[in-house]
Structures are given as C-alpha cells and as structure tokens.
Amino acid sequence: xxxxxxxYEVMRRQGITRRSFMKYCSLTAAALGLGPSFVPKIxxxxxxxxxxxxxxxxxxxxxxxxxxxxRGAHPLAKDVVLSMISLDYSHTLMAAAGHAAEAALEDTIxxxxxxxxxxxxxxxxxxxxxxxxxxxxxxxxxxxxxxAKDAKAVIAWGACASYGCVQAAAPNPTQATPVHKVxxxxxxxxxxxxxPIAEVMTGVxxxxxxxxxxxxxxxxGRPKMFYSQRIHDKCYRRPHFDAGxxxxxxxxxxxxxxxxxxxxxxxxxxxxxxxxxxxxNEGVSFPIQSxxxxxxxxxxxxxxxxxxxxxxxxxxxxxxxxxxxxxxIAAAGAVGAGIAAHIAASALKxxxxxxxxxxxx
Amino acid sequence: xxxxxxxxxxxNPDAPTPLEAARLTGGARPEDIESLRMQAAVYVYEVPVRVxxxxxxxxxxxxxxxxxxIGSPPPTVEISEATNQFVFGYIRFAHFAAAMVMTVAFIxxxxxxxxxxxxxxxxxxxxxxxxxxxxxxxxxxxWYAFLEKEPxxxxxxxxxxxFAMFFFITLGMTFMxxxxxxxxxxxxxxGSIYDQLFGWVIxxxxxxxxxxxxxxxxxxxxxxxxxxxxxxxxxxxxMSRQSMITTIISGWRTFKDDRVE
Numbered sequence: 001x002x003x004x005x006x007x008y009e010v011m012r013r014q015g016i017t018r019r020s021f022m023k024y025c026s027l028t029a030a031a032l033g034l035g036p037s038f039v040p041k042i043x044x045x046x047x048x049x050x051x052x053x054x055x056x057x058x059x060x061x062x063x064x065x066x067x068x069x070x071r072g073a074h075p076l077a078k079d080v081v082l083s084m085i086s087l088d089y090s091h092t093l094m095a096a097a098g099h100a101a102e103a104a105l106e107d108t109i110x111x112x113x114x115x116x117x118x119x120x121x122x123x124x125x126x127x128x129x130x131x132x133x134x135x136x137x138x139x140x141x142x143x144x145x146x147x148a149k150d151a152k153a154v155i156a157w158g159a160c161a162s163y164g165c166v167q168a169a170a171p172n173p174t175q176a177t178p179v180h181k182v183x184x185x186x187x188x189x190x191x192x193x194x195x196p197i198a199e200v201m202t203g204v205x206x207x208x209x210x211x212x213x214x215x216x217x218x219x220x221g222r223p224k225m226f227y228s229q230r231i232h233d234k235c236y237r238r239p240h241f242d243a244g245x246x247x248x249x250x251x252x253x254x255x256x257x258x259x260x261x262x263x264x265x266x267x268x269x270x271x272x273x274x275x276x277x278x279x280x281n282e283g284v285s286f287p288i289q290s291x292x293x294x295x296x297x298x299x300x301x302x303x304x305x306x307x308x309x310x311x312x313x314x315x316x317x318x319x320x321x322x323x324x325x326x327x328x329i330a331a332a333g334a335v336g337a338g339i340a341a342h343i344a345a346s347a348l349k350x351x352x353x354x355x356x357x358x359x360x361x
Numbered sequence: 362x363x364x365x366x367x368x369x370x371x372x373n374p375d376a377p378t379p380l381e382a383a384r385l386t387g388g389a390r391p392e393d394i395e396s397l398r399m400q401a402a403v404y405v406y407e408v409p410v411r412v413x414x415x416x417x418x419x420x421x422x423x424x425x426x427x428x429x430x431i432g433s434p435p436p437t438v439e440i441s442e443a444t445n446q447f448v449f450g451y452i453r454f455a456h457f458a459a460a461m462v463m464t465v466a467f468i469x470x471x472x473x474x475x476x477x478x479x480x481x482x483x484x485x486x487x488x489x490x491x492x493x494x495x496x497x498x499x500x501x502x503x504w505y506a507f508l509e510k511e512p513x514x515x516x517x518x519x520x521x522x523x524f525a526m527f528f529f530i531t532l533g534m535t536f537m538x539x540x541x542x543x544x545x546x547x548x549x550x551x552g553s554i555y556d557q558l559f560g561w562v563i564x565x566x567x568x569x570x571x572x573x574x575x576x577x578x579x580x581x582x583x584x585x586x587x588x589x590x591x592x593x594x595x596x597x598x599x600m601s602r603q604s605m606i607t608t609i610i611s612g613w614r615t616f617k618d619d620r621v622e
Contacts, residue, residue: 163567218551219564228551244448246437254437263434269547270570300567312432313574324574325432328581335585339592342505346600349507 007209008047021046028206031199031278033225038210045210052209053116055108055147056090059140060133060167060176061122065158066092068195069202071281091135102136105143109150117208118151120144120161124182125174132174141182148183153214155189155204156180159297162192162222169303170316180221187214190221192273194297199278200226220300222272231268231294234276237261255291265309266293273298367621401619403516405480406612413470414609420463421583427456428580432573457545464538480517487527494520512601514616522593529586533579540576544569 005013011021025042029035056066070093089105096104108116122140125132130139148154156179159165167176180188191204204223207215215223232238240246240260247255247264262269268276271294275286287294293309296302306313312323322330379397383389389397406414430452440446474482488494497513498520504512505521512519518526543562546555547569566572598605604615 219560220567224551230547233548233550239443242450242453243443243446244434244438244450244452245443245446246434248437259437267570270568270573296568296570299570301571302568305568305570312577313570315574315578324577324581325429327578328584331581331585332588335588339588342592343596345507346596350600353510 005051006047006049007051010051011046028203031203032207042206042210045212049209049212052205053108053112054119054205055105055116055151056093056119056121057135057140057143057147058091059120059122059124059135059144059160060174061158061160061165063092063121064195065121065160065201066090068193068198069157071198105147109147113150115152116150117153117155117205118147118186119155119157120179121157122160123164123168123176123178125167125176126182127173127175132176144179144182148186151186153187153189153208154179154183155191157191157201158196159192159194159302162190162298163300163302165194166303169301188221189214189217189223192222192227192298194302196298197226197274197278197280200274218272226274226278227272227298229272231271231273231276231288235268235288236276237288258291261288261291261293263311264293265307265311267296267299267302267305267308268294271296271299368619398619400615402613402615404612405516405608405614407473407477407481408612409469409473410477410481411609411612413466413473416466417463417470418587420459420466421587423455423459424463425580425584425587427452427459428577431456432577460538460541460545463534464542467534467538483517483523484526484531487524498524512597513622514602516614525586525589529583533583533586537576537579537583540572540579544572544576 008021012018022039022043025046026036026039029038029042032038058066089101089108091101094101094104122133124130124139124141124144126141130141133140135143156162160167160176161179164172164176164178167174168178180190189204191201193200200223203226204215207223207225215225218224218227220227232241235241237258237260240258241262245254245257245259247259247261249255250264260266266288268288275294276288279286279289295308296305299305306323310323312325314321314323315327378384379394380389384394434449434452438446438448440448471485474485500509501512501519501521503509517523539559539562542555542559543566546553546559546563549555551560563569563572566575594605594609597603598607602617604613608614
C-alpha cells in the first residue's frame with residue numbers, strides 16, 4: 001500500500017502547517033475524551049498510516065449529513081476528510097460525474113478491496129425492487145450491497161442510514177430500510193442524528209484511523225463516546241427540571257427565564273446524543289439553549305413519537321389518536337360507569353331474590 | 362353433579378348448648394347459635410402474603426400518583442432558586458423508592474410461593490390445560506352477569522379472580538418492573554447495575570420514548586385492575602357465600618352457609 005498517501009501528507013499538500021496539524025490532533029484527542037498522552041499517538045497515526053479510503057454513497061437522504069460534515073468546527077477536520085473523500089467516491093463532493101464517477105467507484109473497490117470504509121448517507125427503499133432510488137441507472141440498494149461486499153466496515157451516517165428517518169415514517173410507502181437491515185455481514189457503526197454533529201462525524205473517522213479499530217459501540221451500535229448519555233443528562237437546564245420549574249407556554253415568563261422545556265415536549269430525556277456537551281456550529285449553541293425543545297432526531301423512529309411539542313406520545317390504534325392518559329381516563333370512565341351499573345343491578349337482583357324467598361316461605 | 366342443597370355440617374348431638382355467657386347476657390339469640398353451627402373457617406393467607414398484599418397496595422398507589430405526575434408535571438413552582446428547590450426531584454424520588462419497595466416485596470413474595478402454603482402459589486400460574494378450570498371461570502363470569510342464581514364457594518381465588526390477578530399482577534407487575542428499571546437505567550447511566558440487568562429492554566424498544574408510552578399504558582392497566590379488584594372484593598364480601606376483606610386482613614376464610622357446593 002506504499003502508493004497511498006498518509007493523512008499528514010494530504011494535509012501538508014493542502015497547505016496546512018505542522019503547527020495547525022498538531023492543534024488538530026490535540027483538539028481531536030479532547031473531543032474523543034482522550035488524555036494528552038494520546039496527542040502524539042494521533043499525530044503518529046496521521047503521519048505514518050496510509051489514509052483510509054472512504055467510499056461515500058447516498059441513498060434516500062437530504063444531504064444534511066454532508067452539509068454538517070463540511071462544517072466541522074475545526075477547519076482542518078473538514079480539509080482532511082474532504083480531501084480524503086473527494087479522492088475516492090462521493091456523489092455530492094467529487095468533481096467527476098456520470099460514467100466517470102461510476103468508474104471511480106469500481107476502481108476504488110477494486111484497488112482497496114477489504115480495506116476501505118463504506119460511509120452510507122441515506123437508506124435504500126426496498127419497495128418496487130428498489131425503484132424509488134436510482135443511482136447510475138440501478139437501484140441504490142444494488143449499489144449499496146455491491147460496495148458493502150468488500151468494505152472493512154460500514155458507517156451509517158445520520159438518522160436515515162441508522163434508523164430510517166422521515167422517509168421510513170409510518171406508513172413508509174417506499175419501504176425505506178436502515179442499512180443494518182440490508183447489510184448484515186459487516187460491522188456497522190451507527191452515527192445517528194439529523195444530521196449528526198460534525199465533530200462527532202470527524203471524531204469517529206479519526207478514532208478508526210488512530211487505533212485501527214472500530215470505536216466501542218453500545219447495544220444499538222452507536223459509538224459510546226458520543227452516544228452513551230442523554231441530552232437530558234448533561235443539559236444545562238436540568239436543575240430547573242429537578243426543581244419542577246417548567247416552561248408552560250412558549251411566550252411565558254418561564255420561557256424568558258430559561259426554565260426546563262419538558263412540558264413543551266422536549267425529547268432530551270429520551271435522546272442519546274452529544275448536543276448538550278459538544279453543541280453545534282463550533283460550540284455556539286444547541287436547540288435547548290436556543291429555547292426550543294430537543295426533537296429527538298438521533299432516536300429510532302423519531303417521526304412517529306407523536307408531536308414534537310407534546311410530552312406524551314399519541315398512540316394511533318383503531319383509527320383514534322390519543323395519549324396514554326386519554327386512553328386510560330376513557331377506560332377508567334368506562335370501568336367506573338360499568339361498576340356503577342353493576343352495583344345497581346346487583347342491588348336490584350338481590351332485592352328481587354329476597355322478595356321471591358319471602359314469597360316462597 | 363353434587364346435590365348443592367345438602368349440608369356439610371354434622372351436628373354433635375352430645376354437645377351442650379354453646380356460648381352460655383353470651384346467651385345469658387342476651388348477646389346470642391337462638392338463631393345466632395344456629396348460624397354458628399354452620400360457620401366454618403379455613404386459614405388461607407399466611408402472614409407474609411397478607412403483609413405483601415398491603416405493602417404492594419401502598420406502593421402501587423404511590424407509583425400511580427407519582428407516575429402520572431411524572432408524565433404530566435404539576436404547575437411550575439418558584440419557592441427558591443433552582444439549586445435549593447427539588448419539587449419534581451422529590452416526586453421522582455418517591456416513584457423510584459416505591460418501585461424499589463414493590464420490586465423487593467415482589468421478589469420476597471416469589472420466594473414465599475416456594476415455602477408458603479399452596480394458596481401462596483396460586484398467583485403464579487393458571488391451570489391453562491384444565492378444562493374444568495375454564496368451565497368454572499365461565500360459571501363465575503355468568504355469576505357476575507346475573508345469569509347464575511348463586512356463586513360457588515372457593516377457598517383461594519375464584520377462577521375469574523385468579524385469571525385477572527395472574528395477568529394484571531403477576532404478568533403486569535413483571536412488565537412494569539422490567540420497563541421501569543430499563544427507564545431507571547437511563548438515568549443510572551450505561552455500565553450501571555441497572556443497565557447491565559435491564560438495559561436490553563431499551564434495545565427491544567429502540568426509542569425510549571416508546572418505552573415511556575408502554576410503561577404509561579401499563580400504569581393504566583394496573584390502575585383499572587385496582588378499581589375492579591376493590592369493587593369485586595367489596596361486592597363479593599357482601600354478596601358471595603364467603604368472606605373477602607377480612608380474609609386479607611386476618612388470613613381466615615369464613616363461610617356464610619354450610620351447604621356442600
């Protein structure tokens with residue numbers, strides 16, 4: 001593999017100084033939760049290891065993952081990864097188009113067989129033989145299977161690839177299917193979010209390069225270092241939650257005071273992501289800090305959990321739409337009315353029996 | 362079928378007339394003495410079963426009230442700065458504490474099913490393959506539907522009650538314990554003992570918002586069971602042929618008549 005450049009060489013070619021490179025290494029170590037002793041290790045890996053080829057394929061998606069990715073907080077991360085990707089195959093970022101682009105994909109698969117990482121943005125629709133998403137004249141699901149066959153590992157970028165996102169929301173007419181249900185024989189790293197945070201995306205790739213292995217994953221296949229805690233666990237408004245101080249209306253005094261958005265349907269308590277620590281746009285803010293509840297975009301089926309602004313999920317069964325409480329109260333009312341009627345009937349029946357008994361005697 | 366009008370009671374003709382003191386003070390009339398001859402009692406619920414019943418009832422009450430409030434919190438209160446105020450925290454604490462008590466009590470109750478008397482085991486299985494049991498269940502349902510003139514006598518739970526308790530308490534509480542501890546594991550954090558024991562439930566549900574909804578529906582199922590259970594116990598205490606409410610206090614089942622069936 002001598003012909004493949006290292007990351008460091010790519011960076012230097014892009015005009016990045018060694019000083020900036022070292023800064024990138026220390027920031028990445030910090031983002032991954034590693035100690036200062038790991039900075040030279042990262043630098044060493046970047047300098048010596050041949051860069052990992054990445055094939056980036058796009059299925060049913062909105063490109064928000066790519067958009068997030070190229071806005072990495074540290075400009076170098078963007079440069080590294082952009083140069084890395086544009087060299088291989090990526091619909092939205094590469095210069096080539098048409099047959100040339102498809103030829104590049106075949107070249108990469110052939111050249112780096114078993115060594116490249118397949119990054120999937122979006123998911124394949126399986127209905128109508130996959131005809132809802134065509135890439136280069138063929139269903140996307142075929143391209144995905146073909147590219148995954150010789151991949152070292154698969155990264156499922158975003159909620160689409162990880163869980164299905166909006167195109168898989170009920171009733172899912174195209175049968176959009178997350179990657180792990182199509183590719184079952186490769187290690188898959190889910191990096192959910194709509195989109196995932198840029199630093200999380202570059203962090204995952206850098207980790208894989210530095211340590212030459214997949215990051216530690218949780219039960220759902222997400223990197224533990226970014227998805228092991230809920231938004232709620234590290235939310236700066238958490239003290240207001242424990243105190244019982246909630247925003248009651250969007251324009252009330254409590255909203256101005258920055259109270260907890262739990263009652264406004266914030267999904268922070270059920271969402272695993274790094275937003276409340278890493279934040280967005282170079283650490284500027286994140287939804288809750290901007291006064292809007294979390295919508296739970298990095299969770300499985302987040303489009304089907306009722307309204308974004310409701311605490312309790314609406315349950316759609318038998319054609320009615322109600323929360324657990326509405327269903328419970330209706331059932332309690334029915335049971336209460338039933339009991340009342342039963343008491344009346346019991347009293348009548350026993351009065352009737354007494355009368356009969358006394359007549360018999 | 363057995364003759365349901367025949368009596369179990371065999372009088373002891375040599376016995377003297379009982380309750381001399383009560384008779385002489387006027388507290389016991391001849392018909393009271395006659396009623397006394399027919400009375401019979403069986404010791405059904407041992408102390409641990411009775412204690413568990415009431416601890417469980419109290420814990421479930423706390424869990425339902427606090428659980429509802431966790432889903433729909435009370436209005437915002439501003440007693441003090443958020444650092445010094447813990448209103449919602451205390452509601453959640455009460456929920457978790459009651460859940461711990463309920464779970465430990467349930468485990469103790471399962472243990473007692475092994476070492477206690479045969480009635481202590483009734484809660485944990487239903488004789489699914491026994492046709493007669495299903496027939497008796499239908500009979501009891503017909504009694505509730507006013508289609509039978511008079512209920513039968515039972516020592517333990519009647520088949521209908523047995524069925525309801527198995528599904529709502531044994532299975533229902535198990536469901537609530539598993540989903541509840543999975544939700545608790547979220548706060549306790551990955552790698553915690555709760556996560557190691559119950560974290561897999563989160564994996565089954567995928568999104569924990571879904572798990573919250575299921576747990577919430579389970580709460581309503583148990584609340585409805587409690588309402589029906591209390592009504593049925595009071596009604597049976599009045600209208601059936603055996604004691605109900607005193608039985609879960611003293612453990613003794615008494616009968617109001619001495620007929621065979």
